[in-house]
Amino acid sequence: MDRRFGVVVLSVVLAALAVAGPGLAQTESYAVTHPFALATATTTRLFGMGGFITCIEDEGFGNPAFAGTLRNYSAVGRYSVTDYDNGLKLKGEQVSVAIPLKKNAEGLQVTGFRLTSDAGLLVGPPPSNFSCSEYDVSIHYGRRLSDAWVVGIAMSPVFHNSTSLTAVGTGVPLLQLRSEADEGCRLGVLYEFGDRGQAGAVYDKYHEDVTATGLAIGGGPLYHRYTSEEMVAGVSWRFNDRILGALEWQQLTTEGPGIKLGDSGVRVGIEAMVSDNCAVRLGSNDGSLSAGIGFAGNNWTLQYAYIDDWNDDTVGATFGDSSTHQLEATYTW
Numbered sequence: 046m047d048r049r050f051g052v053v054v055l056s057v058v059l060a061a062l063a064v065a066g067p068g069l070a071q072t073e074s075y076a077v078t079h080p081f082a083l084a085t086a087t088t089t090r091l092f093g094m095g096g097f098i099t100c101i102e103d104e105g106f107g108n109p110a111f112a113g114t115l116r117n118y119s120a121v122g123r124y125s126v127t128d129y130d131n132g133l134k135l136k137g138e139q140v141s142v143a144i145p146l147k148k149n150a151e152g153l154q155v156t157g158f159r160l161t162s163d164a165g166l167l168v169g170p171p172p173s174n175f176s177c178s179e180y181d182v183s184i185h186y187g188r189r190l191s192d193a194w195v196v197g198i199a200m201s202p203v204f205h206n207s208t209s210l211t212a213v214g215t216g217v218p219l220l221q222l223r224s225e226a227d228e229g230c231r232l233g234v235l236y237e238f239g240d241r242g243q244a245g246a247v248y249d250k251y252h253e254d255v256t257a258t259g260l261a262i263g264g265g266p267l268y269h270r271y272t273s274e275e276m277v278a279g280v281s282w283r284f285n286d287r288i289l290g291a292l293e294w295q296q297l298t299t300e301g302p303g304i305k306l307g308d309s310g311v312r313v314g315i316e317a318m319v320s321d322n323c324a325v326r327l328g329s330n331d332g333s334l335s336a337g338i339g340f341a342g343n344n345w346t347l348q349y350a351y352i353d354d355w356n357d358d359t360v361g362a363t364f365g366d367s368s369t370h371q372l373e374a375t376y377t378w
Contacts, residue, residue, distance in 0.1 A: 093337015094314030095328025109197030112187025130365025133165025
């Protein structure tokens with residue numbers, strides 16, 4: 046979604062040309078994983094609508110305020126694959142378990158997320174392989190304040206990511222980045238328009254300590270501290286019993302020593318029930334088109350979603366076009 050990340054990845058390639066240097070302008074590339082990982086993770090149903098986070102209730106939610114609306118226990122398993130023209134393949138796995146402490150009043154959700162990749166080829170000089178990973182565990186807590194208002198907070202006690210640039214053929218590490226979030230949280234708020242719709246917002250901020258090594262920065266290690274910030278706001282509305290539409294705005298920002306980069310985008314989407322247990326979805330995530338389909342039983346759902354050129358502004362100029370497929374299974378009791 047953010048053009049800033051495309052610039053960041055290109056700076057990594059340029060960094061491979063430098064055998065010595067301060068490295069300060071390269072270390073922010075650690076954040077290239079964030080638009081694909083837990084910061085923007087949402088359910089497969091909402092991914093098919095465009096990637097909504099804040100304003101539609103669903104199992105495996107991203108807005109912690111929804112923990113205050115839980116009525117049932119649920120378990121969610123999700124898997125996604127994003128393939129790029131240059132060979133880079135991102136694989137995301139997510140598991141969530143939701144626990145209502147007081148039905149429709151107070152609850153918890155625990156989520157584990159893992160992002161890994163197959164290496165993608167970057168044309169040099171020198172030609173190099175790029176790969177990345179991110180691991181997160183997050184705990185969401187939500188509480189209802191009134192019939193209309195719900196608030197929530199989430200923390201990620203485990204939050205690690207890495208990016209790697211190695212020389213083709215030799216495996217020599219040109220640039221290795223490791224980061225760990227040591228403090229921060231996600232805040233969420235939800236307003237319900239009765240049964241017709243919901244408005245929500247999320248504010249997410251983490252301080253991350255980044256360690257860089259490799260030839261591109263003269264061997265290292267170098268240590269820098271960055272702040273990742275996310276702001277999201279959206280509204281959904283049920284036009285009738287079978288049609289749901291939504292609109293959402295998001296901004297992601299990375300700030301560190303002498304640098305501040307960021308961009309924003311809009312999501313729009315619609316869901317239509319074609320029968321009592323089947324729904325189809327269409328959406329746009331900052332211009333990337335998405336579609337999905339879902340089937341539901343008494344206590345289970347199966348969902349599929351597709352998005353074309355997800356986060357194209359992020360890495361499209363470097364890695365090429367992409368296609369993303371996502372599958373999800375949910376069980377409630």
